[in-house]
Amino acid sequence: MSILVNPLATVDQISQSGSQLDGVPADLENSIRFAGARLTQAAGILLRLPQDIIAQAIVIFTRFFVGPEGGSLKEYGAKDVSAGSLYLMAKLSSTPRSPRSVLNVYAYLDSFPSTFVDASEFDKEKDPESYYLTEGTYRARRTLLLKTEALILRVLGFQTHVALPYTLCINYLQTLDVFSHPESQDLAKRAFAQLNTLLLSPQLVYLTHQPYDLATAAIYLAAREVGVKLPDEEWWEVFDTDREELGFLVVAMRSMEGFAAEEKRKWGKRKVPLTVEEVEGELERRSLLNGEG
Amino acid sequence: MKTRWADDEDDAAAEAQRKREKEDKKRAKAEKARKLEEAEKLRQQEAQAAATARNGANDGTHHLSERPVKRRRLSPEREGDGAQPQPPQPRKLLRFAAPEWGPCRHVDNFERLNHIEEGSYGFVSRARETATGEIVALKKLKMDTATDGFPVTALREIQTLKASRHRHIVDLREVVVGDTLNDVFLVMDFLEHDLKTLQEDMAEPFLPSEIKTLLLQLSSAVEYLHDNWILHRDLKTSNILMNNRGEIKIADFGMARYFGDPPPPNMTQLVVTLWYRAPELLLGTDKYDRAIDMWSLGCIFGELLTKEPLLQGKNEVDELSKIFELCGIPTEESWPGFKRLPNARSLRLPPSKQNVGSVIRAKFPFLTTTGSQLLSSLLSLNPARRPTASEVLAHPYFREDPRPKSTAMFPTFPSKAGQEKRRRHASPDAPMRGDAPRIHSELDFSGIFAGRENEESGAGFQLKLI
Numbered sequence: 001m002s003i004l005v006n007p008l009a010t011v012d013q014i015s016q017s018g019s020q021l022d023g024v025p026a027d028l029e030n031s032i033r034f035a036g037a038r039l040t041q042a043a044g045i046l047l048r049l050p051q052d053i054i055a056q057a058i059v060i061f062t063r064f065f066v067g068p069e070g071g072s073l074k075e076y077g078a079k080d081v082s083a084g085s086l087y088l089m090a091k092l093s094s095t096p097r098s099p100r101s102v103l104n105v106y107a108y109l110d111s112f113p114s115t116f117v118d119a120s121e122f123d124k125e126k127d128p129e130s131y132y133l134t135e136g137t138y139r140a141r142r143t144l145l146l147k148t149e150a151l152i153l154r155v156l157g158f159q160t161h162v163a164l165p166y167t168l169c170i171n172y173l174q175t176l177d178v179f180s181h182p183e184s185q186d187l188a189k190r191a192f193a194q195l196n197t198l199l200l201s202p203q204l205v206y207l208t209h210q211p212y213d214l215a216t217a218a219i220y221l222a223a224r225e226v227g228v229k230l231p232d233e234e235w236w237e238v239f240d241t242d243r244e245e246l247g248f249l250v251v252a253m254r255s256m257e258g259f260a261a262e263e264k265r266k267w268g269k270r271k272v273p274l275t276v277e278e279v280e281g282e283l284e285r286r287s288l289l290n291g292e293g
Numbered sequence: 294m295k296t297r298w299a300d301d302e303d304d305a306a307a308e309a310q311r312k313r314e315k316e317d318k319k320r321a322k323a324e325k326a327r328k329l330e331e332a333e334k335l336r337q338q339e340a341q342a343a344a345t346a347r348n349g350a351n352d353g354t355h356h357l358s359e360r361p362v363k364r365r366r367l368s369p370e371r372e373g374d375g376a377q378p379q380p381p382q383p384r385k386l387l388r389f390a391a392p393e394w395g396p397c398r399h400v401d402n403f404e405r406l407n408h409i410e411e412g413s414y415g416f417v418s419r420a421r422e423t424a425t426g427e428i429v430a431l432k433k434l435k436m437d438t439a440t441d442g443f444p445v446t447a448l449r450e451i452q453t454l455k456a457s458r459h460r461h462i463v464d465l466r467e468v469v470v471g472d473t474l475n476d477v478f479l480v481m482d483f484l485e486h487d488l489k490t491l492q493e494d495m496a497e498p499f500l501p502s503e504i505k506t507l508l509l510q511l512s513s514a515v516e517y518l519h520d521n522w523i524l525h526r527d528l529k530t531s532n533i534l535m536n537n538r539g540e541i542k543i544a545d546f547g548m549a550r551y552f553g554d555p556p557p558p559n560m561t562q563l564v565v566t567l568w569y570r571a572p573e574l575l576l577g578t579d580k581y582d583r584a585i586d587m588w589s590l591g592c593i594f595g596e597l598l599t600k601e602p603l604l605q606g607k608n609e610v611d612e613l614s615k616i617f618e619l620c621g622i623p624t625e626e627s628w629p630g631f632k633r634l635p636n637a638r639s640l641r642l643p644p645s646k647q648n649v650g651s652v653i654r655a656k657f658p659f660l661t662t663t664g665s666q667l668l669s670s671l672l673s674l675n676p677a678r679r680p681t682a683s684e685v686l687a688h689p690y691f692r693e694d695p696r697p698k699s700t701a702m703f704p705t706f707p708s709k710a711g712q713e714k715r716r717r718h719a720s721p722d723a724p725m726r727g728d729a730p731r732i733h734s735e736l737d738f739s740g741i742f743a744g745r746e747n748e749e750s751g752a753g754f755q756l757k758l759i
Contacts, residue, residue: 002456002521008391069396091445092452094557099442146442150474153443158451158468159394210389240387 006059006163009207013067022074028273028282029065029073030202034263035115035272036061036078037200039106040086046105047086051196053093056162058199059206060085063159064152066207071155076148077275079106084148092160099142107131115272116264165195165215172215172239176230183228190222191215194253202259203252209245216241217249325424397470400478403431409710419483419710429466430483436475446547446726451479453523453549461514463534463544484542485708488597489531489720494706498600501664505697507541508594509686514543515590516682519583524552526564527723528589530596539703548723556580563724565589567612568602572623573676575613577635577729584676590685591671598657602720610736617642618741620672621650628675636732643739663690 019029037058044054061082064071071081083106090097111131112121133141153160169191178184195218198205205214216239223230236246273282403420409430410417420431434447454465466480488507492498499507511533518525526548535541548564560581562574571588573581595603604619606612617623622642623631631637653669660668667690673679680688691697 005389005391007394010393063394067395087442088448091441091443092448094559096445147474149442153448154397154470154474157394157397159392159455160448160452161455210391237384237386242386 002161003163003167004210004212006206006210007159007161008210009063009066009204013070014204014208016068017066018068018070018072019065019074021068022072024073024279024283025286028279028286031263031267031272032073032078032274032279033062033065034200034202034259035274036082038115039079039109039274040082041196041199042109043082043086043102043105046108047090047097047101049086049090049095049097050093052164052166053089053095054086055164055166055196055199056093057082057086057089059162060089060152060156060160062204062207064155066204069155071151073279074276076151077278079110079274080144080148081152082106082274083145084152087145088149088152088160089162099145100138103133103138103141103145104131107133113271114269115267163211165211165218166192168211168239169195169215169218172219175238176219176235178223178228178230181228183226187219187222187226187228190226191218194218194221197256198249198253200260201252201256205249205252209249212239213241213245213249215239217246217253220246221250221253329424397468400431400469400471400476402469403429403478403480405431420480422480428483430463430481432479432481434477434479436477447477449550450546453518453551454479454481454546456521457518457523457546459514459517461510461540461542462517463542481544482542483710484534484536484544485711486535486537486706487531487544487710488533488535488541488593489529490709491535491706492530492596492600494709495600499597500695500698502695502698503539503703504594504597505691505695506539506700506703507597508590509691509697510541510700511543511590511593512682512685515586516686518543518549519586519682522551522553523549524583525549525586525589527566527569528586528593529566529569529720530593530602531720533593537705537708539698539700552582554582556582561726562729563727566723567606567609567721568592568604570612571676572613572616572620572674573631573634575609575616576631576637576640577731581676583681584679587671587679587682587685588676590682591668591679594668594671595657598660609730610732613736614738614741616674617738619652619656620669620674621652622738622742623674631675639732639734639736641735641737641739643742661690661693663688663693666690 017029020026040058040061041054044051044057061078064076064081064085065073065078083102087097087099087102090102108126108131111126170188173179173184173188173191178187181187195214198214198218216236220230220236234243236243271278273279402424403422406419406421406428408416408418416433416435418431418433420429421427422429434444434450436444436447451465451468454463458464463484464482466482469478469480470476471478498504515525515528525543525546527545528543532543532545533541534544550560552560558579560579562577562579562581565571565574565585569589569592571581571585574585592603604612604615606615621627625632651669651672653672654665657665657668667680667685667688670678670680671685
């Protein structure tokens with residue numbers, strides 16, 4: 001049962017957030033969530049964590065900032081919460097990572113000048129001094145990391161259960177008997193890619209939909225994209241997804257490309273504010289701009 | 294005089310005083326009741342709104358009762374939402390009631406009554422929830438591994454307990470916190486006894502019919518855990534709680550964790566309290582599975598029969614020798630591959646192949662044949678030969694007379710946890726985190742069976758020279 005069911009956000013939690021109550025505009029909140037989730041994904045890859053642990057960390061990160069009783073971006077930096085979530089979920093898995101590894105990776109990622117860097121930047125040799133952590137800084141950040149971990153647990157009421165759609169997705173593909181199809185490899189890969197992309201969705205679908213809905217929708221869209229023909233009947237109902245949910249999720253997936261491009265255009269060479277101070281700075285900048293305009 | 298609880302603005306300030314003044318406690322209670330009422334009202338309104346929306350949507354159709362009852366709204370209710378056309382024949386889709394999450398409540402919602410015991414992973418006290426008057430067990434988690442942050446054992450305990458909903462597993466109601474980040478408490482069902490303390494105070498062991506009931510309950514809980522990929526890793530009588538209605542619940546998940554098939558790498562061997570620890574763990578395996586819990590179950594079975602822990606080793610080596618004394622010496626046939634386990638290399642086993650079998654049958658003369666079959670199979674040295682929990686439940690032992698006694702017919706006992714401070718248990722603690730001690734020196738077990746050759750053995754019975 002537990003691999004099928006996730007705790008879901010309530011209506012209240014979806015419609016209101018601690019950040020918005022503290023005066024952070026919704027568009028900025030979306031940008032920070034998107035950047036924070038991407039940061040978690042990048043850090044997870046550099047820490048060589050399996051994708052399911054990274055995905056769990058992103059879901060925990062997203063849950064933390066949701067709802068009036070959730071964390072506010074004016075109190076907790078998205079970067080710290082991202083590191084805390086990743087550290088916490090890795091600890092619970094069979095692939096734990098030390099605070100030092102986690103902090104080193106975040107320091108490295110922090111040394112890039114902008115949030116939306118070209119992938120080629122990662123291949124370039126970097127001056128190690130630009131991301132070196134002195135012993136003093138390390139100790140201070142470790143204390144903060146462990147404090148953030150405890151805070152995440154409190155805000156979530158120790159609810160660390162995250163069921164993911166990946167295994168269900170494979171299971172459903174087998175049920176649909178597509179693995180005999182020559183394109184099935186591409187189909188499975190594409191469906192997984194959609195599930196990974198959905199982790200970054202501003203619609204927070206991992207907080208509003210159960211894994212079986214997500215898996216079904218990912219297969220539906222991936223089959224269209226790859227050109228694999230699925231049954232004519234309403235096969236998604238076999239996996240307990242109704243047509244409306246399916247439609248909503250497919251739209252959410254298809255909107256991701258545009259959303260990501262827009263975010264990249266909006267922030268250009270700037271950094272998305274991922275600490276409390278940076279958020280304050282951004283709010284100040286906006287109010288100045290508005291004042292002049 | 295102005296009524297004190299009509300004043301909403303003072304609430305925050307009054308909250309601080311609450312701890313000190315007894316009268317204030319009452320006020321908090323009234324406040325709580327009011328909030329509950331409000332929440333209830335709100336819920337009713339919501340339910341009503343939802344119901345109207347549903348009714349509106351279903352006008353003219355007769356499928357009202359067939360619609361999925363619990364559909365989650367994803368945006369706040371808006372007018373006109375109810376007018377959406379429904380598909381003509383809605384099919385039944387499986388819907389799960391999804392749990393929610395919210396911040397932890399404060400421990401001040403509970404009033405501590407008395408101390409129960411100090412386990413290796415925390416302090417347990419009996420407490421009353423101020424708002425409802427319900428009696429619960431409150432367990433404070435120990436936070437001594439400060440360098441790695443929140444202890445992973447505590448996280449696993451919460452994770453596995455939260456995932457376990459079973460009649461014979463203690464229910465974790467919520468996690469509450471205190472003022473500092475280190476104060477974390479688990480709120481659990483309070484049960485009057487634990488089997489260990491209870492047995493110490495009983496003049497006679499449980500009756501065979503009672504033992505069967507206890508074992509059935511225990512096995513069903515273990516079956517549930519194993520089916521859900523959870524290893525308990527610390528089953529013992531002091532972790533089995535019992536109420537006055539003959540029902541038992543497994544508690545203390547401080548060692549529990551999720552596992553998989555194949556088992557995850559690097560599992561610690563430092564699990565299970567020594568007297569209940571399986572031989573493969575003592576021999577240093579790091580790939581183990583459900584069978585270690587089944588060994589503990591066997592030890593508990595033996596303990597219920599005699600009221601005394603079955604294998605009271607003083608240390609790892611002594612425990613191993615006691616196991617071999619009871620269950621016999623493993624051979625390459627009875628336990629293929631055991632010699633390759635890390636600690637088995639330093640074992641020196643008695644050379645003679647005779648008289649080194651199990652003496653379980655002889656040790657429990659009052660146990661029926663099927664009963665001792667079950668016990669011997671649970672205490673198989675070879676983990677692969679131990680039955681699964683489901684196999685235990687189906688064992689003929691439970692179908693022969695005397696039948697398992699109905700829980701309602703169980704005797705009641707005075708509760709120690711209810712009033713008195715308990716004695717510290719004489720059993721060793723569950724192993725602490727850290728490096729497992731290796732057995733380096735040569736171990737000589739040849740003495741265990743010394744004199745066996747001289748024992749008279751005839752048809753069906755043996756005369757033991759001790």
